[in-house]
Amino acid sequence: MHPSPEMQREMLRQMNTIRRFEERATQDYLAGDIFGVVHSYIGEEAVAVGVCSALEDGDQIVSTHRGHGHCIAKGADLDRMMAELYGRETGYCKGKGGSMHIADFDIGMLGANGIVGGGIPIATGAGLAAQMDGKGRVAVSFFGDGASNAGSFHESLNIAATWKLPMLYVCENNRYAANTAAAATHAQEDVATRALGYDMPGVIVDGNDISAVYDAATTAVARARAGEGPTLIECKTYRWGRHTERPSQAEPRPANEVEEWKTRDPIPRLVEALKEQQGQLTDEEWEEMDREILARISSAVAYAKASAFPKPEAALDDVFSGEVA
Amino acid sequence: MPKITYSDAGTAALAEEMRRDPTVFEFCTDATESLLDEFGPVRIRTTPITENTFTGMAVGAAGSGYRPVVNWRQVTFGFVAMDPIVNQACKIHYMFGGQQKFPITFRAAVGGGTKLAAQHSQSPYSMFMNLAGLKVILPSTPYDMKGLLKAAIRDDNPVMSFESNRLMGLEGEVPDEDYVVPIGKADIKREGIDITVVGIAWMVQEALAAAETMDKEGVSVEVVDPRTLAPMDGDTIRASVRKTGRLLVADEAGPTAGASAEIISLATEDPETFKAMKAPAHRVCALDTPIPYSPVLEDHVFPNRERIAEGIRAVLSAR
Numbered sequence A: 001m002h003p004s005p006e007m008q009r010e011m012l013r014q015m016n017t018i019r020r021f022e023e024r025a026t027q028d029y030l031a032g033d034i035f036g037v038v039h040s041y042i043g044e045e046a047v048a049v050g051v052c053s054a055l056e057d058g059d060q061i062v063s064t065h066r067g068h069g070h071c072i073a074k075g076a077d078l079d080r081m082m083a084e085l086y087g088r089e090t091g092y093c094k095g096k097g098g099s100m101h102i103a104d105f106d107i108g109m110l111g112a113n114g115i116v117g118g119g120i121p122i123a124t125g126a127g128l129a130a131q132m133d134g135k136g137r138v139a140v141s142f143f144g145d146g147a148s149n150a151g152s153f154h155e156s157l158n159i160a161a162t163w164k165l166p167m168l169y170v171c172e173n174n175r176y177a178a179n180t181a182a183a184a185t186h187a188q189e190d191v192a193t194r195a196l197g198y199d200m201p202g203v204i205v206d207g208n209d210i211s212a213v214y215d216a217a218t219t220a221v222a223r224a225r226a227g228e229g230p231t232l233i234e235c236k237t238y239r240w241g242r243h244t245e246r247p248s249q250a251e252p253r254p255a256n257e258v259e260e261w262k263t264r265d266p267i268p269r270l271v272e273a274l275k276e277q278q279g280q281l282t283d284e285e286w287e288e289m290d291r292e293i294l295a296r297i298s299s300a301v302a303y304a305k306a307s308a309f310p311k312p313e314a315a316l317d318d319v320f321s322g323e324v325a
Numbered sequence B: 001m002p003k004i005t006y007s008d009a010g011t012a013a014l015a016e017e018m019r020r021d022p023t024v025f026e027f028c029t030d031a032t033e034s035l036l037d038e039f040g041p042v043r044i045r046t047t048p049i050t051e052n053t054f055t056g057m058a059v060g061a062a063g064s065g066y067r068p069v070v071n072w073r074q075v076t077f078g079f080v081a082m083d084p085i086v087n088q089a090c091k092i093h094y095m096f097g098g099q100q101k102f103p104i105t106f107r108a109a110v111g112g113g114t115k116l117a118a119q120h121s122q123s124p125y126s127m128f129m130n131l132a133g134l135k136v137i138l139p140s141t142p143y144d145m146k147g148l149l150k151a152a153i154r155d156d157n158p159v160m161s162f163e164s165n166r167l168m169g170l171e172g173e174v175p176d177e178d179y180v181v182p183i184g185k186a187d188i189k190r191e192g193i194d195i196t197v198v199g200i201a202w203m204v205q206e207a208l209a210a211a212e213t214m215d216k217e218g219v220s221v222e223v224v225d226p227r228t229l230a231p232m233d234g235d236t237i238r239a240s241v242r243k244t245g246r247l248l249v250a251d252e253a254g255p256t257a258g259a260s261a262e263i264i265s266l267a268t269e270d271p272e273t274f275k276a277m278k279a280p281a282h283r284v285c286a287l288d289t290p291i292p293y294s295p296v297l298e299d300h301v302f303p304n305r306e307r308i309a310e311g312i313r314a315v316l317s318a319r
């Protein structure tokens, strides 16, 4: 099943927006304008965009520490994202969250999460809410290969399958959890095979092939909406950068492995498919799209820089709902 | 007014709130039969034994418009769910800039007296009191149980309802009608003029018994029940201490960094209250041990009415 050319162009636009956003976030982080830590999603863009393209507005997602891509794919506002990274009061979390904690409940983005495996039950709870609401909504849990070894993964899959929750569990298997290779921590190479133990479909897809991701997600969403329960989708992918963008971050991965994966870049793959196979994109259009995206990211940075830092006393606001200090 | 037990008052609170608000539902590993009969398995949700995950699910459901009640039964099992409590529920309203509320009620039985040994006899409320973003209640009577739990369920924030094992069978008058006991308000359970005894949960009942004993010795004891441990009603406690000039705190938990320590700080760091004090503050708490099984050992570790009375005499004789 091929998405329409318009939809593919939109997917391309979103993937490239993530790519350009992460490049800029990394650059500004290294320049000292963004604090703490940045986990770049570069290389994995097809997973977030492929899955979110199969969703409707009311559907919900829960993300991870590597969450910028999921936010953008779900439609988050780049100004407010960048302002949050810059620690400004106009940011999504008024400067209280930063890179690892962006959320936008209005668009069904229920939060990035700094705890590996912590988001999986939260997404499952959103899936339960969707089932109780009975309006056909689905919930998606994004998580890494590292998180797939946590108890919360297994507990959640068992509950979701037993209760037939309208869920997608999307494992972004980039072969590493921080500096630790999955090969050293997984009893079996594939995560998807674990679905068998929970009586749900377990699908392995090339996570750098957006149409494969989109296909798998579309099938899983249809199954979830039909009340048939959850699906585990394992996307085989790779992050180009080190675990974080910290200059001191270790890089245990062999250089040839990194280079090999860069040749499977999901963005040129979609560009080629649109240009060569379908005749739906010209070089000029692609260049124009990239220019627009770069301009949009620049304006997001300008917005962030023009925004004020929060007042120090604002640290006391929102400890509790309904109470402002 | 009908008399019901502390335990039944909790069940009544949940049932009333579930009738009142269709978004209230419960996660539990073993359903209470009367609730299951009335509300069915969709709203009284029996889960697999997965405290970490069903507590995390409560966070997701709360963020999606529901008001889940998470019942671990013993706080013991709640420890399996520390990530969703500590890292998620208490923090994400704040961390996400206040954009979404997370109304969740956690229910956990605490305290000893059950002869179940260390894992099933715990009073760890001070571990939760310093989690900004979490409210902590701990009722001492059936009346307060119903009113506080209803307030907790209606609160837009995560609230930890600690409930005393020792008090489960305690009977007391509880109105059938709807009422709430406000969170953050202490209650003077007995008025007196010579000493303030702040008791927590079962220790309120023991303090009331000790006050009877002391009355016969000519000592007038005021018993204050904080009812909410976070946020603590320091005003009521300080006003009482300024009146009596003496303070004793009785707690079934150990003293180290406990609620008792917090209560004494709230009183003594206030200059006016400190000036009014005629004797050093005093604590009657459990010994700092895991709770042992054998009744002889268990009774040795826990405070009781006699030890409170002894403590009162000690404070009164101090100068």
Ligand SMILES: Cc1ncc(C[n+]2csc(CCOP(=O)(O)OP(=O)(O)O)c2C)c(N)n1
Residues within 6 Å of the ligand: A064, A065, A066, A114, A115, A116, A117, A143, A144, A145, A146, A147, A148, A172, A174, A176, A177, A178, A243
């Ligand atoms: C419970 C927990 N343990 C450890 C960490 C530190 N940590 C942050 S990210 C990470 C690796 C996660 O790997 P994976 O789930 O594969 O996601 P990826 O970073 O590859 O996207 C670790 C160990 C954490 N955040 N949470």
Ligand SMILES: [Mg+2]
Residues within 6 Å of the ligand: A144, A145, A146, A172, A173, A174, A175, A176, A177, A178
């Ligand atoms: Mg990984």
